[in-house]
Amino acid sequence: MRVTWTGANLAFRLDPEDEITGHASDEHPVKLAINSCTIGGVPGDAHPDLFAVAAWTVVAPWTRRRVTFDRAISADVAQALHDGWGIEAGPVGAEPRPAGSRLAISYSGGADSVAAATIYPNAPFVHFRRVAHPRVPNRWPHYRSDVLAKLAAKTGRELTTVTSDLEFTLAEPRPGYPEHHAVAAGALLLADRLDLGGLGFGYELGSRWLGGGRYLWRYTPDNPMWAPHGRWGRLFAAAGLHIVLPVGGVSEAVTMRLALDSALKEQVRWCLRGTDGPCRNCGKCLYKELIQAAVERRPLNTPITADRPVARKYLKKPPYGGQEMIQYGLARVPGIENTLFGPVLGYFDDLTEESTSWLEYCYPRALEEIPAQWRGEAAAYVEANVGMMTPDEVRRVETWGA
Numbered sequence: 001m002r003v004t005w006t007g008a009n010l011a012f013r014l015d016p017e018d019e020i021t022g023h024a025s026d027e028h029p030v031k032l033a034i035n036s037c038t039i040g041g042v043p044g045d046a047h048p049d050l051f052a053v054a055a056w057t058v059v060a061p062w063t064r065r066r067v068t069f070d071r072a073i074s075a076d077v078a079q080a081l082h083d084g085w086g087i088e089a090g091p092v093g094a095e096p097r098p099a100g101s102r103l104a105i106s107y108s109g110g111a112d113s114v115a116a117a118t119i120y121p122n123a124p125f126v127h128f129r130r131v132a133h134p135r136v137p138n139r140w141p142h143y144r145s146d147v148l149a150k151l152a153a154k155t156g157r158e159l160t161t162v163t164s165d166l167e168f169t170l171a172e173p174r175p176g177y178p179e180h181h182a183v184a185a186g187a188l189l190l191a192d193r194l195d196l197g198g199l200g201f202g203y204e205l206g207s208r209w210l211g212g213g214r215y216l217w218r219y220t221p222d223n224p225m226w227a228p229h230g231r232w233g234r235l236f237a238a239a240g241l242h243i244v245l246p247v248g249g250v251s252e253a254v255t256m257r258l259a260l261d262s263a264l265k266e267q268v269r270w271c272l273r274g275t276d277g278p279c280r281n282c283g284k285c286l287y288k289e290l291i292q293a294a295v296e297r298r299p300l301n302t303p304i305t306a307d308r309p310v311a312r313k314y315l316k317k318p319p320y321g322g323q324e325m326i327q328y329g330l331a332r333v334p335g336i337e338n339t340l341f342g343p344v345l346g347y348f349d350d351l352t353e354e355s356t357s358w359l360e361y362c363y364p365r366a367l368e369e370i371p372a373q374w375r376g377e378a379a380a381y382v383e384a385n386v387g388m389m390t391p392d393e394v395r396r397v398e399t400w401g402a
């Protein structure tokens with residue numbers, strides 16, 4: 001793989017052993033659409049390691065043996081690429097990037113991201129905004145990145161919005177991040193200008209520890225994407241930008257509660273489709289409505305019926321990503337048996353408030369893995385607003401999926 005940056009434009013050329021099909025770090029199959037993209041709203045003079053790691057978030061799935069950057073990288077980043085992926089990276093020759101002192105939040109506007117932001121009230125936001133690719137037709141015009149960017153601007157926080165078409169480098173399964181970390185490509189290139197030493201993401205308990213999302217659905221202390229000692233954690237750290245998961249120890253019920261109780265509640269938006277509010281008709285809206293109804297202890301309020309394709313994912317037999325929150329909702333939403341979720345009740349034998357109460361507290365190891373300079377603030381917030389899991393509750397996390 002050969003990587004060339006021309007200003008904000010990233011172009012990459014595959015070596016003979018590279019392939020246009022691959023897997024993201026969560027093992028999901030992906031297919032390449034086009035070998036160029038642009039990242040706008042970033043300076044042109046970032047440390048070469050930042051350019052290298054930003055490029056790697058886009059080219060990793062296609063690279064088999066080596067990656068050649070257009071400027072020398074540090075030995076630390078080359079080592080992290082070798083240890084993590086078995087890839088020879090070079091040329092080597094730059095001094096390592098000294099870590100900055102600040103933490104920024106990679107801010108999407110969803111409940112998890114808002115909860116992470118609430119823990120660090122002074123942290124600046126970096127918001128990734130999808131824009132059209134000049135050479136790839138946009139068959140997904142319902143994705144309202146403009147609405148999300150406007151909401152981010154209304155938060156009153158120090159905000160840098162990065163614009164990028166990098167999601168269109170993916171042909172399959174659909175436009176999106178080649179690696180989840182590509183959302184941070186702009187934040188990486190901004191790290192010197194913003195004096196960043198850490199980047200906070202809204203990944204919660206399910207994503208970090210329970211193998212949620214499209215991952216493995218079992219306890220994952222060594223999660224390759226989000227563990228500090230995983231390959232991505234080590235690569236980001238080698239570039240002087242630690243991955244920080246402020247809400248990595250709490251469930252989506254807690255992030256929902258924190259977000260809806262926060263000063264940013266008017267700007268919370270997990271739906272990518274609605275303009276004046278969430279669309280209420282997509283799968284994400286259905287899932288989040290179940291959680292919100294459980295948190296607010298009220299009946300489910302959705303126009304979605306069981307025959308809709310968006311409902312299918314949540315109505316099938318377990319296991320699936322987000323299952324812990326489905327169980328939480330099923331155990332707590334009044335009258336759930338009379339909703340489209342009624343038949344799902346039969347898949348689980350122990351749906352009680354007690355059996356799901358571990359999802360209301362923080363898994364302690366998640367705080368321990370936050371770098372020291374940002375740990376105290378997160379721990380104080382969590383202790384005051386959430387509370388820690390008991391040993392029995394910790395066991396629920398550590399036996400998940402077993």
Ligand SMILES: [Zn+2]
Binds near residue numbers: 272279281282285
């Ligand atoms: Zn929606």
